[in-house]
Amino acid sequence: MIKTGAPMSSKPIIVALDYDNADDALSIAAQLDPQICRVKVGKELHTAAGPTVVEDLMARGFDVFLDLKFHDIPNTVASACKVAASQGVWMVNVHAGGGKKMLDAARNAIDSFSGKKPLLIGVTVLTSLSQPELTEIGLAPNLPAAVLRYAELTKDARLDGVVCSALEATWLRDHFGKNFKLVTPGIRLAEDAKGDQARVVTPVDAIKMGSDYLVIGRSITKAKDPIATLHKINDDLKTMEASA
Numbered sequence: 001m002i003k004t005g006a007p008m009s010s011k012p013i014i015v016a017l018d019y020d021n022a023d024d025a026l027s028i029a030a031q032l033d034p035q036i037c038r039v040k041v042g043k044e045l046h047t048a049a050g051p052t053v054v055e056d057l058m059a060r061g062f063d064v065f066l067d068l069k070f071h072d073i074p075n076t077v078a079s080a081c082k083v084a085a086s087q088g089v090w091m092v093n094v095h096a097g098g099g100k101k102m103l104d105a106a107r108n109a110i111d112s113f114s115g116k117k118p119l120l121i122g123v124t125v126l127t128s129l130s131q132p133e134l135t136e137i138g139l140a141p142n143l144p145a146a147v148l149r150y151a152e153l154t155k156d157a158r159l160d161g162v163v164c165s166a167l168e169a170t171w172l173r174d175h176f177g178k179n180f181k182l183v184t185p186g187i188r189l190a191e192d193a194k195g196d197q198a199r200v201v202t203p204v205d206a207i208k209m210g211s212d213y214l215v216i217g218r219s220i221t222k223a224k225d226p227i228a229t230l231h232k233i234n235d236d237l238k239t240m241e242a243s244a
């Protein structure tokens with residue numbers, strides 16, 4: 001049963017195309033169906049292949065999440081957001097740790113863009129970080145407090161939502177309401193290894209906990225049959241929605 005009261009997005013799966021070259025990314029994208037998933041271009045693929053691969057993916061009908069986690073001085077982040085918007089990406093993110101002025105600058109840059117505005121999302125605490133590492137960084141007394149603080153900053157700056165762990169989705173949803181988008185990486189199928197992610201949740205549980213969008217990389221791209229895995233996850237989500 002979905003606890004959040006918010007209907008599930010018609011396309012909640014975002015496949016992370018973490019490849020070091022455009023050919024591999026485009027060859028898996030050619031097998032994926034833009035009707036049932038969106039795609040994410042992150043630092044690895046963007047560093048290797050630049051905006052051309054973003055354009056190529058959009059030309060194949062995909063909504064693209066540009067996951068470059070901008071974190072710089074406000075002017076630089078605002079300019080980067082403007083460029084991302086003009087490229088036509090569906091979602092772009094900035095790191096909430098850049099502070100309120102940086103988040104405001106990003107918001108203003110997107111607001112002043114005259115075309116279709118991408119969703120603007122703030123990154124809270126990376127799902128690869130656990131409490132001991134957070135203590136080591138010395139940023140906040142505990143993990144939920146750090147996530148909450150980043151999410152509050154993001155909301156105050158009128159961004160559209162946050163990247164967080166699904167483990168935090170239920171209380172973030174309660175706190176910030178149903179229109180605040182919760183984008184959750186750290187998704188693993190029951191049979192998968194965690195890899196470098198510390199805080200992991202299955203796709204069905206992540207949606208039940210209140211996620212709007214699931215960022216799924218290796219569970220799909222490294223599966224024996226990536227396409228069958230994508231369809232299986234999508235079918236499981238639809239079945240859960242129908243029975244909710």
Ligand code: C5P
Binds near residue numbers: 187216218
């Ligand atoms: O392979 P896996 O499913 O762990 O990939 C997760 C993807 O989500 C990676 O591309 C990673 O950069 C991204 N991501 C994340 N944690 C965040 C933000 C983005 O894992 N907080």
